[in-house]
Amino acid sequence: LHVMERCSDGSGGVSKRRRESDDHDGGGDERGGSRARSALQPAKQQISLKCDKHPAALLCGLGELLSDGQLCDVVLRVDGVDFQAHRVVVAASSEMLRALLVGGWKESDEKIVRLDGVDAHSFRTILNFIYSGQVVAHDVTELLHLLVASEHLGVASVRDLCVQRLQQRLDLPNAIQMRIFAQKVGCVELEEAASEVVWGQFSQVVAAGSDFLSLSADQLSEVLDSDKLAVDSEEEVYCALLKWVMHEEPRTKDLPRLLAHVRLPMLPPPVLEGVERNPLVAEVFRTNATNRALLDEAKQYHKKMQEDILRAAREAEAVAVSNAEGAGTQDAAAGSSAAPAPASLEVEPAAEAQPHQPLAAPLLQEPSSRAMRQRPQRVGKALFALGGRPAWTRVEKYEPKDNKWTEMSPMKQQRMRHGSATIGGLIYVVGGKDEKGRALSHVERYNPHMDVWENLPPMKTARTGVGVGVLSGMLYAVGGRHDSGYRLKTVECFNVQTNQWQTCPSMSMPRGALRVASLDGSLYVVGGRSESGNAINSVERYNPIEEKWTAVAPLTTARVGAGLDVLGGRLYAIGGKDQNGSKLRSVEGYDPKTDKWEACAPMGTKRWGAGVAVMDGKLYVIGGMNGAERGALPTVEVYDQAADSWSELSPGPNLARGSCTFAAA
Template identity: 25%
Template sequence: MVSLLSMERPVKVFHYKDQEQSSSLLLQLNRLRQENILTDVSLCSGTNTEIPCHRNVLVSSSPYFRAMFCNNFIERQQTKITLKGVPSAILSSIIDYVYTGLISISMEIVLPLMQAASMLQYGRLFEACSSFLQEQLSPDNCLSMIRLSEIVACNSLRDKAKEMAVKSFSDVSASEDLCELSLPELMGYLEDDGLCAEEEQVFETLVAWIHHDPLSRRGAISDLFKKVRLRHIHPTYLFQFIANDPLIQSSPLCTELIESVRRLMFSGSTKCNGDSAVGFKPLWVAPRRYSYHDMLVVVGGRKNNEQTSREALYFDEKIDKWQWLAKLPIRLYKASYVALHSVLYVIGGLTANTKCSQVSTTVYTLSLKTNQWRTAEPMLEPRFAHQSVSYLHFIFVLGGLGPDKRLTSSVERYNSMFNQWETMAPMPEAVLHPAVAATNQRIYVFGGADAMQNPVRIIQVYHIARNMWCKMENRTVKNVSAPAAIVDDKIYIIGGYTRRMIAYDTKANRFVKCANLKERRMHHSATVLNDKVYVTGGRHINGHDVIEDSDNFECYDPKTDTWTSKGSLPYKLFDHGSLTLTYFSNRHGQNQSSDSYSNGII
C-alpha cells in the first residue's frame, strides 16, 4: 500500500545549500593551523620561519603545491619544505590569504608579493596586486610601471601603463623616465597612431631623448625623424625651427625630407609623386594621430535677422549639443571664414559696430588651444562679401566689394610659411557670392552674380602653381549664395536660390545630380566632417514665396545620396561661416567640451 502511494504522488526533493559552510570550514581550518592541529607539513623561509600547514589545503589552493605533493617529487615525503626567494613576511601573508582569503597590499610589499604569487601560482592574488598598481598609475610613474610589469611578467599592468603613456604622452614626455627608454621603445611610441601629442611635441621629445646621451644616440636622428608626421606641422615651425635645429642639419636624410616638403608645398600639390627623398611618400601620407579630432564650428553671420553676430559655436557630437566659444572682438558684416592649420580665420568684412561703417582689412584668428581671438597680418585690400578658401599652407581671398562698394576681381594670397599677403592674378570675371572650392592644385569658382546681380553661368578655374585663370561657360551652373564642399574628388554645390544640389566630378569633368534640398536655400554655409556634408542655417523660400531665415542643421551622405536632419542651430542664422577645425584632444582622450572651451551649453 505504501509503495502504491509513493507511485501516485511525486516525490518532493529539498535542495539545501548552507551559505555559511564554506567560509565556516575555512575559519575552522585556520584555527586548526594556528593551534597546530592535524598539520602535516611546515613551510620554511629564511632561518627562523616555520609555518605549519595542511597539505590538502595547500594542494587545493595552488597548482604549484598540487604538483609538489601529488607527484613523485622528494617534497612529497618531507615534513619541512623550504621556499627559496620568498621573504618570511610575504610567505606568512600568503598563507594567511590561503586560509582566510584576506590580505593587505601596500606599495612596500607589492613587488615581492607579486613575485611570490607568481612563483606559487596564486593567479587571483597576482591580479589583485596588478589592480592595486593600476590604481597608482600616473603620467609620472607609468613608464616605471611598465618596467615593473616586465620584471614580474604582468601583462594587465603593462597594457594599462602603456595605455596611459600613450594617452598622457604630453606629460610623460617631460618625465626623466622617458630619456631612459631604449631606441625601439621610443620608436614604438612615436609611430603609434593613438599617441596623444602634437607633432611639434613629438619632434621636441626625440631631440630631448638624443641630448640625454648624445654620443651614443646622435646616429638615431634620421630614424626617429621619420616618425614625425611633417604634413601636420605648421610650416613656420617646420621651416624656421625644425629645419634650423643642429641635429637636423647634421643629418643629410633629415634635411632632404624637409626639402621634399618644401618642394611639395611650393608646387601647390597635396600629392607626392616620385620625390627624390628616400621613403618620403609613406611619410607624407601618414594620417593624423587619433588624438586629433575634427570639430564643426559656426561663426559670425546675421543672427535672428536682427544684427550681425559675434557668436562662435561648435557642435559637440558626444552630447549632441551646441556650445559656445569666445565671441568675436567686433561685429563684421559679410566677412569671410576659413580654417588653416587648426586655426579659424575671420577675414575682412564691413565693421558693423561703429558710427561710420568701414570696409576692413583686419584678420582675426581663433585657436582652439587657447579659445582666444587674436589679430593676424592684415589683407592688402579692404573688402567684404568676398570668398576665402585654404589650400596647403595658403589662404586665397577672392573678389568681393571694396570701399567704393564696387565689385572687384582681385585676388590675394596669404602665405602662412612667411606670414605675408601677396597679390595674385585676378579672376577673369568679377562675381558676387559664387561657390568656391580648392582641390588638386586648383581653385574652382562656380557661378555667382555679376555687378547687376544677374546669375552667371560660368566656371572659373585658377591653377595655383601657375598663378593662371581660365574661364568656361556651363549651362548647368546657376547658383548664387551657395556654398561648395569637397568629398573625395567631387565638389558639391548646395542650393543657391534653388533646391538643387549638383556634384562636379573633377576627374571626369562632369556634373552629377544629387538628392534635392527640402527648400530653396541660399546664404547658408556648409562644411565636410567625416566624409559627410553638414549644412547650417541660411535663408529659404517657403511655399508662399516668402524669404525666411533658417536654423536648420542637416547632413548629406554622398554614399547613400540622402539628407538627414541633425536638429537645429540655437538661433536662426545666415551669411555665416561653417568650418571643420582639427583640434588636439586632452591627455585623457576627452572631448574639449568638458574643459577650457566650454562657457556653457546651449
C-alpha cells in the same frame, strides 16, 4: 561533548580534535558516529558576514600608527631622506620592497634600507598612498615622475592611476612629448594614446607648439613613416617636413632620408611641380638617386592616371555614339515618319538621364609601392559655426561624438558675409561686413584647443562676400565687394608662417558673393554676382605654379551665395540664389577628371548664404536664408555621398544663422 570543526581546507571534514574525542568515548562505534554527524549536519551551513568599512578602517589605523611612529620596524632612505614604515605593510604593497625585505637579500635584516632610482617627493606620495589609498599630484610633471617611481617600485595601483590621469590630460601641445616620455619609460598604454593624437591630428599637433620642431630626425622619421598618419592631403606632410628642416640650418643633411617618407605620388600634379622647383628639394633630387627614383615613380603614376582618365573618357564617348547609332537604326527599321535629327544635334549618353548617379572614377591598378598608398583621412573633432546675420560675433561648436552644440568664445569682430578656412587645425576668419554694413579688411585666427581668438594683419583690401580658400598652406582671399560698392576681381594671399599678405594674379572678371575651394592642387572660384548685378554660372581655376586663371565647365545653374566644398574628389555647389533671386535647394557636383557638372540630390530646404564644411566623410550645411524676409535658418543638413541623400541633423544649432560660415577643426 563532540566538537565539530571545519578543516582548514574548507572541505567540512572532521578535524583531529573530533577524532580524538571519538577514540576516548570508545571509538569504532560507527552508529554513534553516524548519529553524531546526522545531529550536527546543520553545522555545515556557513554564515558569511562582511564589513565594507573594514579596509578603510584598517588603512586608517595603519596610517595613525605610522603618523605616531608606533610599531615601525624599518627605515627607507630615499635621496638622503628617511621614511619610517612597517615592513609587512610596504612589502604587501610594493613588488620591489617585497623582494628586498623578504626575498633573502641583505636588506631583509637591515633596519635602514636604501632605495635608488626614486626621488624623495614621489616616494613620499607613494608611501602616503600605501597607507591611505589616495594620490595627490599638482601637475602633469608630478604625475610623470610618479609614474616612473611607481613603475620602479612595482606599485601597480599608483601606476595605473597615473596612466589614466595622463591619458585624460593628453592634448595637442603635449602629445609629442608625452609620446617620447612613454617610449622612454616603456608605458605601452600611454604611448598608444599619445600616438593616436599625434597621428590622428598631425597638422594640429604641428601647429600647436614648438614640440614638433624639437623632434630629432629619428623621431620625426618614425612619425612620417607611419601608415596611421592621418592628414587631409599629403601636402600637409611635405609642408610639415619643410617647416622642421628650415627651423635649423644643420637639419638639411637629414632631408634626403626624411623626404623619402613623403608619398610623392599622392601630391597633386601642380604641387609636385612646386616641390621640384623648391631649390632645397631640387638639390636632393639632383644628388640623391633614391629620392630621384621616388620622384620619377610619382611622375609615372600621374602619367598613368591621366592616360586611364583619357581612355575612360574615349570609351564612354564610344558607348554613347554606339547607343545613338543603335537608336537611329531602330527608328529607321520601325519606319518612323518623324523628320531625321539635324547632323549637328548632340545626343546625350543614356547615363546622363539619371542625374543623381555619381560619376564613376576610372579603374586604376593597385599601387605598386608603399609611396602610392593613400594615408588615412584626418578625423575632424568638431564643427564651428561662425558669425552670420545679423553681424554676430557668436560661435557655436558641434561635437558629433556627444551630438551637442556648445557656445564658445566669441570672435573679436562682428561680421557676416565673411569667409573662413582651416589651416593646420586653426580657423581663419576673413573680411565680411560689420553691423553697420561696412566692408571689413579685418582678419582673426581661432585656436579650437585653447578656445582663443587673436587678431592678424588685415587684408590689403576690405572685402564683403569674399571667397576664402587654402592652397599649399596659403590662405587666399578672392573677389568680394569693396566698401565703395564695386565688386572685385583682385586676389590676395596670406602666408601663415610670416603673417604677411601679398597680391596674387586677378580673376578674369569681378565677382561678389562667390565661393572658393581647393581641389587637386588648384583653387576654384564658383558663381557669384557680376559687376552688373547678374548671377554668374562661370567657374575659374587657379594654378599656383603657373600663377594663372583658366575657365572650366560652367555651372548648370547660375548661383549667388552658394555653398561650396570638396568631398570625395568632387566639388559641390549647394543652394544659393538664381538670376531671378529665387532661393535654391538644388545641388550639383563637379568632376575635375571629366570637367563636367552633374545634378545631385537636392537639399530638403532652400538656402542661400549657408555655411558648408566637411567632416568624417560627410558634407554639412548650416543656416542660410530662404524667405523673402531674409529669415535665417536654425537647421543643419548632412549629405551622404555614397547614398546621394540628405538628412537633417538633430539637434540643430541654438542660433539661426544667415550669411555665416562653417569650419571643421
